[in-house]
Amino acid sequence: MSDDPHNSLLLSLLAVFAPLSLVTIGGGQSAIADINRQVVDVHQWMTQAQFVDAFAISRMAPGPGSLLVTLIGWQVAGFWGAVVSTVAIFGPTTFLIYAVAHMWSRNSGARWKRALETGLRPVAAGMILAATYVLLQAIDGGWFARAVAFASTATLLWTRVNPLLLIGAGVAIFIGLHAMNLV
């Protein structure tokens, strides 16, 4: 099976994304730094610019942000690449939540539940901030891009604006800057 280069590519997609599935605590956002490292540096399936483009598309699309992985799979290995990557990133944790939903009873293990919640919180926060840092480093457009990013952060923290509007504003600002030959 692994003689065929396409099949071995599918196996590598599975091997990269399935373990990452289990560490996406606090949502898929947290694994983006590592997805970036694996896809661009370790396996060189995409350039950094292609990765940032795929990231942008995944934020514009509806549904979970982890569908970024589906898009990567599609671009790297076509239809089956998309299927394998999707199953790899969403599958393992689905079995986990299914098992917990199955065993759940309301009053047992309250201490465990609280320990899991409070204990995983700082890890998730650290991962999301790391992903942000890595993306800020990776993005083109230098200080203009950082200014747009920080303005978008501030807007989201202080208003209830629809994030999709902000992404549209980011697009408009960059097309404007491009028209003025600034980016």
Add this chain to the structure above:
Amino acid sequence: MSEPEAPSAPSSSQLFWIFTRIALTSFGGGLSGWLLREFVQNRKWMTQEEFLNGLSISQALPGVNVKNMAVWIGYRLLGWRGAIIGFVGIIVPPAIVIVLLGTLFSSLSRYPLTHVALTGAAAAAVGLSLSMGITAARAVPRNAFPIAIMAATFVAVALLHWPLFWVVLAAGFVSVAYAYARAS
């Protein structure tokens, strides 16, 4: 184990379309709010307490929160069939949309403006990521130990580029053990 005590259980196709509609109309978060409105407030298929239990578990366990939540709700309402419906309804339709979008953009990639537009979109989206990071950091207990765990996770992943899997396993184990010891 308690069986679902909903006033009237939804049908499979009803459940599927609710998840699909929520998945396709949700952009950048706020999904749990929609699920709460749909399943608890409007249709009264589950109690708020049951919903919130599921939400805290969905957040504590790894996996995309909304996908975990869809599997949880689906299971509570229709057993294993519901769990499968929740998974498929929340993942497959938007997966098709993202592939179509990606194909559209790659067919436009010979125009330099496409990359400029995507850079602008990515910059704004990184802001989304940062605001989530700040919100998550604010929820961390104001004690030296959890803050040190958060900082160590950041340094290991962002600056040292250590593999996430082992970082989370180690940091998660230490941090949960600490929280468990303090919980009592």
